[in-house]
Amino acid sequence: MAFIIKDVRKKLLEHRKKTYRTGVLPDNITIHHSATETGNSSAFAAYHVNNHQWPGVGYHYIILKNGVVERCWDDHTVSYHTRGLNTGNIGICLVGNGSFTTSQKSSLIKLIQILLKKYGMDISKVKGHRERRGQTTRCPGFDAGVIRDKLRNDLNSPLLKIGSKGGEVKRMQKILARNVQLSKYGADGIFGLETEKAVKEFQKQRKLTADGIVGVKTWKELLKERKK
Ligand SMILES: [Zn+2]
Structure with a gap:
């Protein structure tokens, strides 16, 4: 499955009166799962707006079962996904309940690699929801240390072949x-x-x-x- 980012910004349900704060440079990334077997950006937007009365969907990116990434907000939007720690925090949600498809895992790595590069963040800035201070949750249902290890490994062993430079x-x-x-x-x-x-x-x-x-x-x- 090719790595696809589908832009759904401005296409999702938003609260009639509330809006998220914007203009904050991201400096960390939090990984979540939906804790549901199904779902996508429009389903989660409806849930977050109607049930939580949030300004809009909580996550910046949602990774579907087939690996497609839905981009819901600009990275500098302060949406809600990690209680009390949302400023500068990019929220990525994997659809699933603690177990995920190979396509999802590979999209997660690629997406994070892009974001780390874009904002000059260190790999240590990538955490699972439950690793964040003061959170009482099992989300994302796996140890995000595995993701950091993979990121470090890829960084230390980049694919090099004829034509590579630098x-x-x-x-x-x-x-x-x-x-x-x-x-x-x-x-x-x-x-x-x-x-x-x-x-x-x-x-x-x-x-x-x-x-x-x-x-x-x-x-x-x-x-x-x-x-x-
Ligand atoms: Zn979470």
């Missing part, structure tokens, strides 16, 4: 050069033919699939080497 390539090349020849261009931050050849050689040495692409497994071997 600091991550350089970092990889430096470690690579301790194991195989990388004499012509050295650690220049450009993943060209020489680097590809060297990666394949390293992969052969380590009995990995020699595809010349540095993914999680190759990173793992490279980082093992660094620890020696």
